[in-house]
Amino acid sequence: MSSAFLGMPPFPQAARRALADTQQRRNLAGATRTIRHKRAEVVGELPDWEELREAGRALKERTLRHLDHYLVQLEERVTAAGGQVHWARDAAEANRIVTRLVQETGEREVVKVKSMTTQETGLNRALETAGITAYETDLAELIVQLGDDLPSHILVPAIHRNRAEIRELFRRTMPDAEGVGDDPAELAEAARRYLRQKFLRAKVGISGANFLVAETGTAVVVESEGNGRMCLTLPETLISVVGIEKVVPTWQDLEVYLQLLPRSSTGERMNPYTSTWTGTQDGDGPRGFHLVLLDGGRTDTLADRIGRQTLNCIRCSACLNVCPVYERTGGHAYGSVYPGPIGAVLNPQLRGTGTETDRSLPFASTLCGACYEVCPVKIDIPEVLVHLRARVVEETGGRRHTPTPEAVAMRAARWVFSSPARLSAAQRLAALGSRVVARRGRIARLPGPLAGWTDARDAPAPAGEPFRQWWERTHR
Amino acid sequence: MSTARDEILARVRAALADVPESERPADVPVKRAYATGGDQPGSAPETVALFTERLADYGATVRTVSSGRAATEVARTLASRGASRLVVPRWFPPAWSAQLAAAGMRSDEPPLSVDELDAVDAVVTTAALAIAETGTLVLDGGPGQGRRAVTLVPDFHLCVLRADQVVASVPQALSRLDPLRPLTFVSGPSATSDIELERVAGVHGPRTLEVLVVR
Numbered sequence: 001m002s003s004a005f006l007g008m009p010p011f012p013q014a015a016r017r018a019l020a021d022t023q024q025r026r027n028l029a030g031a032t033r034t035i036r037h038k039r040a041e042v043v044g045e046l047p048d049w050e051e052l053r054e055a056g057r058a059l060k061e062r063t064l065r066h067l068d069h070y071l072v073q074l075e076e077r078v079t080a081a082g083g084q085v086h087w088a089r090d091a092a093e094a095n096r097i098v099t100r101l102v103q104e105t106g107e108r109e110v111v112k113v114k115s116m117t118t119q120e121t122g123l124n125r126a127l128e129t130a131g132i133t134a135y136e137t138d139l140a141e142l143i144v145q146l147g148d149d150l151p152s153h154i155l156v157p158a159i160h161r162n163r164a165e166i167r168e169l170f171r172r173t174m175p176d177a178e179g180v181g182d183d184p185a186e187l188a189e190a191a192r193r194y195l196r197q198k199f200l201r202a203k204v205g206i207s208g209a210n211f212l213v214a215e216t217g218t219a220v221v222v223e224s225e226g227n228g229r230m231c232l233t234l235p236e237t238l239i240s241v242v243g244i245e246k247v248v249p250t251w252q253d254l255e256v257y258l259q260l261l262p263r264s265s266t267g268e269r270m271n272p273y274t275s276t277w278t279g280t281q282d283g284d285g286p287r288g289f290h291l292v293l294l295d296g297g298r299t300d301t302l303a304d305r306i307g308r309q310t311l312n313c314i315r316c317s318a319c320l321n322v323c324p325v326y327e328r329t330g331g332h333a334y335g336s337v338y339p340g341p342i343g344a345v346l347n348p349q350l351r352g353t354g355t356e357t358d359r360s361l362p363f364a365s366t367l368c369g370a371c372y373e374v375c376p377v378k379i380d381i382p383e384v385l386v387h388l389r390a391r392v393v394e395e396t397g398g399r400r401h402t403p404t405p406e407a408v409a410m411r412a413a414r415w416v417f418s419s420p421a422r423l424s425a426a427q428r429l430a431a432l433g434s435r436v437v438a439r440r441g442r443i444a445r446l447p448g449p450l451a452g453w454t455d456a457r458d459a460p461a462p463a464g465e466p467f468r469q470w471w472e473r474t475h476r
Numbered sequence: 477m478s479t480a481r482d483e484i485l486a487r488v489r490a491a492l493a494d495v496p497e498s499e500r501p502a503d504v505p506v507k508r509a510y511a512t513g514g515d516q517p518g519s520a521p522e523t524v525a526l527f528t529e530r531l532a533d534y535g536a537t538v539r540t541v542s543s544g545r546a547a548t549e550v551a552r553t554l555a556s557r558g559a560s561r562l563v564v565p566r567w568f569p570p571a572w573s574a575q576l577a578a579a580g581m582r583s584d585e586p587p588l589s590v591d592e593l594d595a596v597d598a599v600v601t602t603a604a605l606a607i608a609e610t611g612t613l614v615l616d617g618g619p620g621q622g623r624r625a626v627t628l629v630p631d632f633h634l635c636v637l638r639a640d641q642v643v644a645s646v647p648q649a650l651s652r653l654d655p656l657r658p659l660t661f662v663s664g665p666s667a668t669s670d671i672e673l674e675r676v677a678g679v680h681g682p683r684t685l686e687v688l689v690v691r
């Protein structure tokens with residue numbers, strides 16, 4: 001449990017290291033291919049997919065532009081339904097609140113259902129310091145936790161481990177698992193046995209939430225294994241840690257997201273289990289419900305008019321699965337629980353650009369646009385990347401954090417981007433429709449001073465050139 | 477305690493300085509141009525057939541039975557799995573449980589402990605409704621469904637519903653559900669794809685799900 005992303009090398013070094021790990025690349029390439037195909041199939045089934053995406057985007061825009069209103073409404077409804085709402089300005093405050101709530105129950109063990117937000121805050125370590133043991137119950141999270149490893153994918157955090165590696169891990173760390181084989185069904189059964197008594201005895205559960213409905217105070221958890229239901233239902237106390245951007249206005253709005261999320265995420269028409277609850281219910285489930293609302297850099301993201309759309313993200317991971325850079329470098333290179341294209345735009349905004357890693361992330365992309373094409377809430381990730389690149393170059397002011405030619409190009413870009421008139425002229429000249437960069441892997445030459453920038457860094461891999469060669473040619 | 481709250485709300489308002497004071501949430505346009513499935517009557521035979529097919533896709537066993545044979549089929553399904561210790565929540569329709577041996581049946585009244593729930597072979601419930609397009613059952617704790625733990629801890633869940641409870645789409649389902657009740661959407665038995673993305677059915681929730689649609 002001592003693993004952390006803190007102090008990780010910046011993206012280019014970490015990526016180069018990962019590129020050398022052929023086993024990981026093979027695991028990842030196979031996994032992302034499978035999931036891409038499944039997604040395409042179930043998305044293709046819905047003739048109204050584009051309308052759903054647009055509604056998903058617009059609802060988030062409505063929410064974010066009136067976030068204060070919806071947060072206050074949410075708090076009021078959760079409280080009226082018997083829950084308690086806590087506010088945390090940053091990760092440390094969230095961890096302190098949760099630790100105190102657990103201590104108040106007198107318990108020393110908690111069961112956890114996969115939650116990106118508590119990974120982001122490093123909750124498990126904070127609990128450990130306070131003498132509280134947190135059991136991750138999602139199979140992939142369990143694999144990561146037992147291996148003292150780091151998650152590398154939003155949906156399948158142990159995507160970088162194959163069955164043989166997992167078998168070895170289980171044999172080593174689980175009591176009574178010496179004889180377990182490497183068939184996934186057998187491994188899942190071992191995990192079931194290992195966790196069953198923990199679920200049945202648990203007094204405190206910790207979760208995140210995929211959505212919070214302001215109108216009703218309802219929380220929603222979308223999952224597959226039933227570990228979520230266990231954590232949400234059996235304990236006496238439930239603590240949910242959720243980012244403030246997870247609010248949606250009304251119950252009806254879930255009709256959009258409950259269609260967008262499973263199809264984009266696991267490539268299923270619907271995930272096995274979705275639980276919704278509103279406060280507490282007599283005779284059914286926990287008697288105490290605490291909702292911890294986390295800012296943790298989200299208001300900074302909200303303040304950036306281009307970056308704001310990043311908060312639309314419903315953490316489906318579709319953008320990871322289509323990203324040529326992610327597929328080859330893996331998730332760890334991003335130095336965060338949020339890897340891939342979304343990580344490249346979210347981390348520098350949530351954490352700021354104070355570290356070399358966060359400064360390098362906006363450059364961890366070929367701007368091919370595939371992430372935007374699949375994003376169920378239409379986040380224009382390339383647009384945000386370009387915006388953040390400009391910011392990094394501006395902040396570092398020519399110090400050698402980024403290659404010098406690029407800094408020059410970015411200053412030119414800033415000149416263009418800083419004026420709407422110049423920008424639209426550049427866009428018209430580039431004949432790229434509404435976007436500065438072209439989709440589908442081809443980047444057109446931008447006019448004038450921007451030409452150097454498109455030539456230098458963002459040229460796509462010529463057809464047939466292996467990524468590694470391309471990477472080394474363009475990134476060394 | 478209220479300082480973090482006030483500070484976060486103040487940060488949010490400061491971040492939204494570009495939003496005009498006069499703008500209301502409803503002023504941000506949201507086009508609901510997507511399909512709501514509104515034109516299909518819930519109980520149409522095609523709707524029920526689609527539900528059956530889609531739920532079976534996830535590895536659940538789904539059968540349609542006539543109301544005259546419902547009680548027989550309930551008893552037979554349980555017997556074929558060797559399930560004799562049963563939980564049958566309050567207000568499960570007697571017409572469907574008529575052929576079950578009273579000796580093995582418990583009602584969860586008063587509530588059973590988790591260990592008692594862990595010791596039963598199966599739970600038999602109704603559902604609030606079902607969604608054809610996604611092959612989903614929804615439980616809301618209503619008559620014959622019991623609290624959430626009852627359909628979670630036992631390893632075998634037999635769910636019996638009427639054909640007219642099957643709606644076409646997710647939007648239709650949400651408009652009929654009460655968000656103030658705890659809801660569980662079930663699309664097949666529990667599953668994981670966490671190891672090399674190979675789907676394995678049956679992890680922590682009931683490993684077996686059978687559904688009878690009574691028409």
Ligand code: SF4
Nearest residue numbers: 313314316317319375
């Ligand atoms: S950015 Fe879009 S595609 Fe990527 S995880 Fe978030 S919602 Fe999914």
